[in-house]
Amino acid sequence: MTDYRRLRVALLGAGAVGSQVAALLLKHGDELADRAGASLELVGIAVRDVDAPRDVDLPRELFTTDPEPLLVGSDIVIELMGGIEPARTSLLQAINAGADVVTANKALLATHGPEIFEAADQVGAQVYYEAAAAGAIPIIRPLRDSLAGDRVQRIMGIVNGTTNYILDRMDTEGAEFSDVLAQAQSLGYAEADPTADVDGYDAAQKAAILASLAFHTTVPLEAVHREGIRSIDKQMIDDARHAGYVIKLLAVCERLPGDDGWEAISVRVYPALVDRAHPLASVHGANNAVFVQAEAAGNLMFYGAGAGGVQTASAVLGDVVSAARRHIAGGVGVGESTRANLPTVSIGHVTTRYQITLEVDDRPGVLATVAGTLSDGRVSIATVEQTVIDPADAAGQPGPTARLVIGTHKAREQDLSETVQRLAESGVVERVVSVLRVEGD
């Protein structure tokens, strides 16, 4: 075996991803050395509890509860602890000690990314985070490097496996949200506290990271509009199918061209209707996919496993090899590209198509009133479908007797929401069943 320069690699955290990273690093060490042109020596694994059960067997002597010695003496530090602290402090300490760092910590990057990148710039270190946005799917390098000469117009990403699993099961099995969530929890696809996933927090963090890369702009997490999937019920899934759509939780990062070269971006996460012929509609189960529209490249899609210990470990180890190659090649790290500095618009200024489902009284003049209210609100109707509601569904109670499904042309969110509010108060609408955006055209 070639006598390579030895690089000291430290690992912080040995959970589902970390334990796989350590195992693969030990198992494929010789092979990775040949690829990196450097020997990757795992010098220690810092954990809170050395005796905690792990997914894989690892040499006990590598474990320590004291990260300090690892942070100051390593060439490459892999942070897989998750959460903000102590991950943030440890990463900064490693960077300041001259290490390149690899992290899958989307929460940290979405909230403290600029601080970490700035620290790396100061010392010429590099921050790698291929695993932070879409698990095993290579999306960071494509956006950061391959598309660096292009202008990304829009990203639509299915970047949360748990919610895609839930929505997919609701679609294919006709099940209710709460039942599928319970099932997902028992299978380990969803956490006991599913908030981060089902309320869109995880997807919003990833959206902030993707948008920052795509638009060469620091996008703070607060700039991401976020809605989750708790409000999605069986009826909405069925209605979507009937209209040729599927409901997906999307992270949408969009460039909004204005007058005179003025530009802004919108970054948002919400459940949206996607045409069943769109490539994103075929992303099933817990898989992820990122659909990218760029000015020159056209439409691209990246598909694969968005989570999972060993899958995510693949992305982390790719970063470790890259960091090692950089150490051997010399030079300073390449900082984040954020000089475009585009403003983010609030959700009210975003335009999309909508599908509005209303329950109304089936009597003369109702459709005219609804249509008039929409028109007054600058919401243009593309399609209308009125169906009589089966009296059996109404449980004998007096109430709405017709259902209106209105597809709109592109409308401004603020106009739309004000108009829906007026419809709700119009006296002819008994119930606003749902208002969903349509994405993908």
Add this chain to the structure above:
Amino acid sequence: MTDYRRLRVALLGAGAVGSQVAALLLKHGDELADRAGASLELVGIAVRDVDAPRDVDLPRELFTTDPEPLLVGSDIVIELMGGIEPARTSLLQAINAGADVVTANKALLATHGPEIFEAADQVGAQVYYEAAAAGAIPIIRPLRDSLAGDRVQRIMGIVNGTTNYILDRMDTEGAEFSDVLAQAQSLGYAEADPTADVDGYDAAQKAAILASLAFHTTVPLEAVHREGIRSIDKQMIDDARHAGYVIKLLAVCERLPGDDGWEAISVRVYPALVDRAHPLASVHGANNAVFVQAEAAGNLMFYGAGAGGVQTASAVLGDVVSAARRHIAGGVGVGESTRANLPTVSIGHVTTRYQITLEVDDRPGVLATVAGTLSDGRVSIATVEQTVIDPADAAGQPGPTARLVIGTHKAREQDLSETVQRLAESGVVERVVSVLRVEGD
């Protein structure tokens, strides 16, 4: 605007891709400078004929027929001439003068890659070629970097747009090969001399590049088994559809594990049957896609435009920005990773499933003879479908009266081809209609 360090960029070739590269570089210069941290100054465009018609208007003063001054004084040289010479000599000259080079020249890399990479290593330069394998689709960085810590097991790529267009039209319209080829030529999707595309040469070059990256091994073009699509007729497409398959020209790069840790690879290009439920089956028109199976990451797919001037220019410009960033960061280039040095096995040692279509006499004992011949040849039958041939099809001539479609389990190519030969000579088989491999499981 920030006062960036100026980098001199030279362009060789101003065809469909080159003219778009020049136009975008000029149009988005300020933006690209912000991203690269360097000002990208297009210092000249070397062409054979200054007055040749171009797709876009470019400043005439940039053009020259003499590449020499551009090759010695530039920081980044973009080679988009195509072909082996003078592209090879020019690239080597640029590298030896200290430039980083960007190329989309798959023919050159597949035949003279090692020479070019070695020259770059000698001077610490870097060779970028994101556009050489799948047009606008970012696949080089994902394989080279993102998956550098993983073990790629198999790549199945639709990497030639022309043949995918032809096969897709044959499938969706029931047209014959020659008619669709003529149509593709009139639309500009196929060259007047379609050999490079329809006979698989272009796909074989790309397969060599992808396999080299995926397996960390220099794969010479001669090691790639190559078959084109001229033999695919309407009947084969119909039979495939009937059996739930679609025919795609695939570039397959496969790791073959042997005993005792011995490993080899197979790299091959041929039309194959792909299950209609496989993601590759949904790649329509002239689009490309690369499906990657890796030990840790699982299944990944990369999808987009595999050709086109402006689309490919996106990948080229991404490389230019990367090269500029590297110039600013300092250090030497990262060489190609080829130390795994895996042997390539010949096609005879490859195992796949097959679908064999035979015309036979519909008389007692025929199926037994066919089954016995397959069994003797170590080819195990998975499915058999026998249908009576409509006498009207036989045009009144005496001849075969039944059609046998046999799906096999995995069999070794050499066993299979010898067995088919024996079937052809067995006296019970009137005609071997087709033998197609089944890929994707």
